[in-house]
Amino acid sequence: MFAIKKMQQSYSASRNQPLYIDIAHPVKGIDVTTVSGLSTFQIDNQTQPFGPGGEYHKWFNRAWIPSFYEEWNAHFKPRFAPLLGKATPDDVKIGYFGDLRWIRNDVIHHKGKVVEGHREKCFVLKWFDKGEEVILDHAKYAELFEQFPWAKLGAEVPAPPAPAPVDTRLGTTPLEVMLQVRRNPGAFFGQ
Known part of the structure; x- marks a missing residue:
């Protein structure tokens, strides 16, 4: 859900606003939003410990x-x-x-x-x-x-695998981006 919301946000006017998880949304229960409130917490702050150097x-x-x-x-x-x-x-x-x-x-x-x-x-x-x-x-x-x-274990050093080409072009519409994610998830999620 977070990845889809982040993609939607990258194509909208809210691209420079932080994202929040609302844990008490009156209609949806739990929702991802760009509006801060009493029942929200900022996603970036929660994911920081998992990022590089965290x-x-x-x-x-x-x-x-x-x-x-x-x-x-x-x-x-x-x-x-x-x-x-x-x-x-x-x-x-x-x-x-x-x-x-x-x-x-x-x-x-x-x-x-x-x-x-x-x-x-x-x-x-x-x-x-x-x-x-x-x-x-x-x-x-x-x-x-x-x-x-x-060599000490009596084995030959294996040759490294040939690098696989990665398509780094970004789609121009959310549909194209979703299709790219399906074809090459490692390019988008660091795998």
């Missing part, structure tokens, strides 16, 4: 680190131990995953704050100093994938 964005951004490390430690490391000629899973030492363990500990145990400097302890992912917040940007994500230890 608190939820930061947590969702780094939340995969503990689960990714746990998958390695609990499921894959025991399987790779015999393949790598190691007696136990604890004998498998790969710097990349050791570095992820340090970052994981700060995400889980220190609320995303680095308590000890990792640059001197890490072998591959030398990103954070003491006191910094664990925040992963595009460059760090790219490095995570580039530095993945394929």
